[in-house]
Amino acid sequence: MKAFVMTRYGAADASELREVPRPQPGPGEVLVRVHAAGLNPVDFKTREGEIKALLRYSLPAVMGNELSGVVEELGDGVDIFAKGDRVFARTAKKAMGAFAEYAAVPQDLLARVPDGVDLATAAGVPLAGLTALQALRDEIGLTPGQRVFIPGGAGGVGTFAIQVAKWLGAEVITTASPRGRELVEQLGADRVIDYTTERFEDQLRDMDGVFDLLGGETLQSSFGVVKPGGKVVSVAGLPEPQTARKDLGMGSVMTAVFWFVSRKLRAEARKNDVSYRFLFMHPSGSELAELGDMIEGGHLAPVIDRVFPFDQIAEAMAYLETGRAKGKVIVQMVEQ
Numbered sequence: 001m002k003a004f005v006m007t008r009y010g011a012a013d014a015s016e017l018r019e020v021p022r023p024q025p026g027p028g029e030v031l032v033r034v035h036a037a038g039l040n041p042v043d044f045k046t047r048e049g050e051i052k053a054l055l056r057y058s059l060p061a062v063m064g065n066e067l068s069g070v071v072e073e074l075g076d077g078v079d080i081f082a083k084g085d086r087v088f089a090r091t092a093k094k095a096m097g098a099f100a101e102y103a104a105v106p107q108d109l110l111a112r113v114p115d116g117v118d119l120a121t122a123a124g125v126p127l128a129g130l131t132a133l134q135a136l137r138d139e140i141g142l143t144p145g146q147r148v149f150i151p152g153g154a155g156g157v158g159t160f161a162i163q164v165a166k167w168l169g170a171e172v173i174t175t176a177s178p179r180g181r182e183l184v185e186q187l188g189a190d191r192v193i194d195y196t197t198e199r200f201e202d203q204l205r206d207m208d209g210v211f212d213l214l215g216g217e218t219l220q221s222s223f224g225v226v227k228p229g230g231k232v233v234s235v236a237g238l239p240e241p242q243t244a245r246k247d248l249g250m251g252s253v254m255t256a257v258f259w260f261v262s263r264k265l266r267a268e269a270r271k272n273d274v275s276y277r278f279l280f281m282h283p284s285g286s287e288l289a290e291l292g293d294m295i296e297g298g299h300l301a302p303v304i305d306r307v308f309p310f311d312q313i314a315e316a317m318a319y320l321e322t323g324r325a326k327g328k329v330i331v332q333m334v335e336q
Contacts, residue, residue, distance in 0.1 A: 003062045003100035004313050009049035012318065015063060017311065023097070023104040025075035030107050032069040032087060035334040036123035036307075037098040039320045040065060040156060046096075053257070054239065054248060054280060055093060064098025066090050067105075068113060068122040069334075078107050086113040090126035090283040093248075099313060101333055111288035114296045121302050124156070124328030129291045129300070131235060131281040132161040132211075137168060139233045139277055140209035144169025149204060149225060152213040153189055154180030154326045157235065159303040161211055162187040167299045173207070175200055183303070183326055201225055212236060220268065228273040238262045239278045247280035303327030 001022045006015045025031040043063055045051055068088040071081050081087065089110045097103045113122040136142050142165060150161045153174030165172045166188040175195040176184045184192055193200045204225040212219045215236030222232050240262035244250040262278070269276035294300035305325040308316035310333045320329045 001101040002310065004064065004310075005060045006047050006057070006063050007060045009047065009052070009059075011048070012314065015047055015314070015317075017313065020062065020100070022102050023100075025073055025078075025104045027076045028078060028106055028108075029075040029104045030071055030078055030081055030087070030110060031073035031075070032067065032089070032103050032105055032110075033072040033334070034067045034069040034098065034101055034103050035119040036068050036330050036332045037064050038066040038124040038127060038156075039316055039329040039331065040127050041320070042127070044317060044321055053254075054243075057094075057096065062097045062100050062103075064091070064096055064100070064103075066123060066126040067098035067103055068119040069103075070119075072102065075104075080107055081110060081112075086119065086122075087111065088113050088119075088122045088126055088288065089285065090130055090281075090288065092283060093280075099331070101310075107285070109283045109285050109288075111285045111292055114292045117292075117295060117302075119334075120307050120330050120332050121304055123330050124302050124304055125160075125291055125295075126283075126288055127281070128157040128160045128328065129164075129302075130284060130287055131157050131279070132164045133287060133291065134281050135211050135233045135235070135279050136161060136164050136170075136209075139279055140211065140231045142168040142170045142209065145171070146208035147171045147173065147206070149173045149200070149207045149210045149222065150213065151175045151195075151200065151210075151218050151222070153184040153187070153192075155213060156325065156328045157213050159183070159187060159327050160300070161213070162189050163300050164294075165211075167294060170208075173200075173204060180326055187301075187303070209233070219265070223268050223272040223274055223276075226272065226274045230274045231277065232269060232274055233277045233279055235279055235281075237276075237278050238265055239280070240266060240276060243278045243280055247282065305329055307332055
C-alpha cells in the first residue's frame with residue numbers, strides 16, 4: 001500500500017511517499033481503509049524531532065494522527081463495529097499510521113462518522129476536536145457564564161475550541177488577523193482582538209481561563225489576564241509534571257525532567273495565583289462519539305481550509321507549515 005513515511009528526523013525531505021506492507025489487525029483492532037486524513041502541527045513537529053522527549057518512534061514510521069474511512073476487516077474480539085461502517089479516529093499516540101491507504105486502529109479509539117458528514121470533513125475532527133474538548137471541559141472546567149480567552153482562534157484547534165466553549169456556555173474572546181475575523185465571529189466568538197494592531201494583555205483582565213494555542217510570548221502574557229484561581233492550559237508551551245504522569249504514563253525520572261523544564265512557567269503562574277497545565281491529549285472513541293453528537297445536533301461545524309489529493313501530501317504539509325491555514329488541512333486517499 002502507499003504511505004507517507006518518516007525515514008529520519010529532520011526537514012521536509014525526511015519524509016516521503018513509498019510502498020509499505022499493508023497492516024494486519026491484531027486482537028481488538030479494526031483495519032480501516034483510509035479515505036482521508038487530517039494534518040496537524042504535531043506531524044511536522046514529530047518529523048523535526050521536537051517531541052522526541054514525549055514520544056520516540058522506531059524509524060521508518062508511517063506518519064499521521066487522525067483519519068476517517070471504512071471498516072475493511074475486524075481483528076479477534078472486535079464487537080462494536082462491522083465491515084462497511086464509516087469511522088473516524090485519532091490513532092494511538094505511539095503508533096501514528098494515518099497517512100496510509102490502510103491503518104489498523106484499536107476499536108476503543110474509533111467512533112462512527114455521523115450521517116450526512118463526508119469522510120474528508122470527518123478526517124479533520126479527531127485530534128483538534130478532542131484537544132479542544134479535553135482542554136476546555138476537563139482541564140479548565142468551563143461552566144456557563146465563565147469567560148475564556150483562546151488566542152489563535154482561526155487555526156485548526158482554535159476553530160473547534162471556540163465552538164466547544166460556546167457549547168459549554170462560556171463567553172469567548174479570541175485573537176485573529178483581519179483576514180480571520182469573519183470566520184471566528186461566525187463560529188461564535190464574542191470578542192475578537194486584532195493581534196496585528198492590538199495587545200490582548202492591555203485589554204483583558206479577570207478571565208476564568210486561557211486555552212493557549214500559540215506558546216511563546218502569548219503564553220507568557222496569558223498568566224496576567226487570568227483571575228486568581230484561574231487556569232491556563234497550553235498545547236504549545238512546555239510540558240510539566242502532569243504531562244508525564246497523566247498524559248503519557250511516564251515514571252518519576254521524566255516527571256522530574258518536566259518539573260525542571262517547566263519551572264519558569266510554573267513560577268510565573270504561581271506569581272499570578274493561577275495554575276499552568278500542558279495538555280498532551282489522549283485518543284478516545286467515546287469522546288469522539290460525543291463530538292459526533294455535537295455535529296449532528298448542530299453545535300459543531302468542522303472548518304476545512306483545503307483538501308489535497310494523497311499524492312500531494314508533501315505540498316499539503318508545506319502549506320500547513322506556513323501557518324496560513326484557517327481551519328483544517330486534509331489529504332484524501334479515496335475520492336468522495
